[in-house]
Amino acid sequence: MCAFLLTGCDSGFGRLLALNLDKLGVHVFAACLLDKSIQELTEQCSSRLVAIKLDVTKSNELQKAVELVKKILGTRSLWGLVNNAGVATPNGPFEWLTKKDYQQMFDVNLLGTIDTTLHFYPLIRKGGGGRIVNIASQLGRYAPSAAPYVVSKFGVEGFSEGLSKEASQFNVSVHTIEPGYFKTNILDKQKESINTKWKNLETSVQNEYGDEFRQQYLDVIKQFEKDSSENVQWVVDALAHALTARYPKDRYVVGYDALFVYIPMAYLPSTIQVLLLNILGKLTGIKIPIAACVRNRK
Template structure:
């Protein structure tokens, strides 16, 4: 009985491995559009997919970031400046993409495939977003915009507690960004991509299990680990 079970489990993982290794053909003829390529995940993914043979259309917020990325790659990677908070910038980038891809090519590309969405849910990784400077700035900005009533309720000690914990988050961040971009690459290139990716041990062992837990248990966990206002509601 146990032998049969072991064989079935082995066959399951063998089939799974085989399916995951099947890759979409003619990658060199395909375009991929990536935002936020100045640094972090976007920058690494753009360079990674460029090496795989994709024709990469990378957007950057600054000309400096765009130039650095172009210098690291070939003419198969093109850049455009994009500020996703500005409508006119989005419209200009859209026209730029159409000039390179064309509406007809885009529709032809989609006509052979179902459009599939893959969720990438990473744990904490060391990027600008998780840097102490960015988090501290966000906390201070939120505090500065708060009303006098809210500030009185929470008091300066609440802000100080948040600022103190900022440095602790950095020590928990993984520096291996490829764990995330490898998942992105697999989602784009695999014939059978996963529906959900959870790169990072903290995502696999904590955040993913927590997402399946009842809401009241999650609230209880947050309750015991959170800072509290000086004046209870």
């Protein structure tokens, strides 16, 4: 029986994937951050699913997870690893952020992915084949800003691309999932983060940007929220295909916005991207945020 380890199973894509794989009759190790999530998954799923507590930013917890998985698997190997754990805040314009904000994001989204893979890689390659699936984003190919989330997902793309070459000698393949905007709680948290960052800014910086800029920034997020796809099962299906298909894809671009707008835009020069964003803004009625100090110069 194949065995898979998934991180970030408290909610969203990770939780749905854990439930789906359990129904398929495979052995699932579902890593969660919260005790409540562990209890819920244990009650909802069969005995084939083992829910474990794991913070991917802590190497000691990762080592304990490895020992537990080894004990349960015995001589068997781990076929698949899904690095799904991630956060989308802190968020905001570059000047509103700090080095600590970037470090906080990287610790989970990028370094957490790398460290989890480092710990479980030997269990995957010893079987003579397996899959590593990393959750990236359309924002790992197209950068609308220098936000920590964007930079971290570009890092996940680079890590996946490089590891795929090294892992191929062990018959281990590496795959990236690049979702567009889907209806999860990520955008709600981003709106909260914007308002928190605004309150903590020095008065001089607030004056240069202006409250209208803050509101326009929030309006853009609200528009993304409105246009987000409700079919989160698309992402779960892509994850399952990457893990189980005979011929999986290297990259899975999931969502109409990712497929037809943002990732194609990534191939264009930045100046053209800005022009297209302004056109899209006029068509949708959403104003591109412009700082007060810039508007006043015009």
